[in-house]
Amino acid sequence: MFEFSRSFLTVESSFVAKLISSLPPDIRLEVPAGDDAAVVRPPAMRRTVITVDMLMEGTDFLPFPATDPKAVGYKALAVNLSDLAAMGARPEVAVVAVALPIKHGRTIGDEMLEGMLPLAKQFNIAIAGGDTNSWDNLLVVSVTAIGSVEPGKAWRRDGAVPGDVILVTGAFGGSILGRHLCFLPRCNEALAMTARWEIHAAIDSSDGLSLDLFRMMSASNTGARLECDRIPIHEDARIYAQQGSGQTPLEHAFGDGEDFELILALDPQVASDLINEFKHLFPETPLSVIGTVTATPGIVCVLPNGDMRQLEPRGYQHLFTSNGSLKTSCD
């Protein structure tokens, strides 16, 4: 004899209902959320870009209450916006499915909204609907984000050509200290870039600079030659190493992941022009040329003394260990 329940929060109080009622009406929605499905007016003459990311409590972030639910709400949307940025796509709409813990579920949901809503407004993404569930278990949240690009203009992984330079935004490593929850997706930078400059290939560094670069190079049938001393190492990577992580700051920069920075391949002259203009457009977004695309597969990193190191793609099944100094909120 087995008993199970379909748990419905009343629609009026549900996470998704609150999420939607907190946002102003959006011209992109022909039929707003609340029906069996939402109906969206897609922008004319553009392609639809679709991505989904699921976050699980205890896997993608420390279990509550160690992590601030606000940061989880933020991250759940931000990781998807980062994927749209990595395609050069403009954010359009998102839907949110959530399995809330029965215990404190309403509070957790409300706090998640506090993290998600400002980000939705900031990047002008309409929340078109979702699915609110609850269960006696850990939180799971799955956001599907939809963007748009001009036909043929989406940034793919497989377009890098030998002679391209490899350009990255921001700095890498040590995101586990808190940045993995609080990063700003590079949507605006991506949109400014795609409007003016030809980008051959792009990816976001979700699983680690070395692994994601490896993926882009493999897809393009190319390799990369990096200058080790040009890798922008985040201050968090240095702190993490000093705390006795057992790795060097450079190793953290290559392997940690969840930096959610853009990795781009483009013509050297275009890159030079882009970097010059970006100083004025986005003075707070560092850009670094870290190396060049080669015809030879594999990734090598050249040390200042001229020694070369073959880089192994890292990031798979990587175990993060905190030593108590984790930042687990975005405040």
Next chain:
Amino acid sequence: MFEFSRSFLTVESSFVAKLISSLPPDIRLEVPAGDDAAVVRPPAMRRTVITVDMLMEGTDFLPFPATDPKAVGYKALAVNLSDLAAMGARPEVAVVAVALPIKHGRTIGDEMLEGMLPLAKQFNIAIAGGDTNSWDNLLVVSVTAIGSVEPGKAWRRDGAVPGDVILVTGAFGGSILGRHLCFLPRCNEALAMTARWEIHAAIDSSDGLSLDLFRMMSASNTGARLECDRIPIHEDARIYAQQGSGQTPLEHAFGDGEDFELILALDPQVASDLINEFKHLFPETPLSVIGTVTATPGIVCVLPNGDMRQLEPRGYQHLFTSNGSLKTSCD
């Protein structure tokens, strides 16, 4: 000190990668899955319809191995197809996010694919991508389905007018005996209907005939007068009642939910025409006129002897109790 891991299955072996590689290339995908996001060619001059549903092991179906993973894969897509049908929308693409249990995760994933793939093919929905995760916990699967409709033609809940008849597909009640896993979404019926006949309002019966009808009537600012003896009661409802569920078959038909049948409001003459033609188009899909839309709010059910019963919307927080005769696979 807390340790957590981001578990990646290698892309080659992941649930989503297998799902995608099992389907033929699809003209609707400009950039197929495998990049940061998929790029879809939306059909010209049509609106985008978006819906998401998350299923959780132990909440939406009995925990493995009591339920066949194949049935779960089937249901995860089918519930979304049913939502598209309820909007009169044509299925286009879907993305699938999954948190697989570490224990037997690969087997469960493979079996889920066996359930999901034939359904995707049958209803010509392209799988554009997804997100494969694993954790030491119960299965969670979230499918986001995207369809298309002509501008202004989506079936809403709020368009019923007094004098309309209420038409339903199929039969209701007792879905817990197995049909809730194995139902055929009414996509083809919906597409045939929307191409030829004007439907004023529609909803699918996911949470129970009475509750979902109540939702449609409330959204339309109308009520309904039903003929109790015209409610198509499923054989499963009778079996369930005979097994000592403590409810009558009619109560099961009104309250059980997960029938995933269409509930429609339309002009009586149009309904008559539709029913006549449907006998030839879909000889295996029963259609029943169960009552009429009224200006007075609320739902009343008229018994054969003329007595009237006020119907309470049911379905919220409904506890299902099985007595061991549950069908937990679709084979």
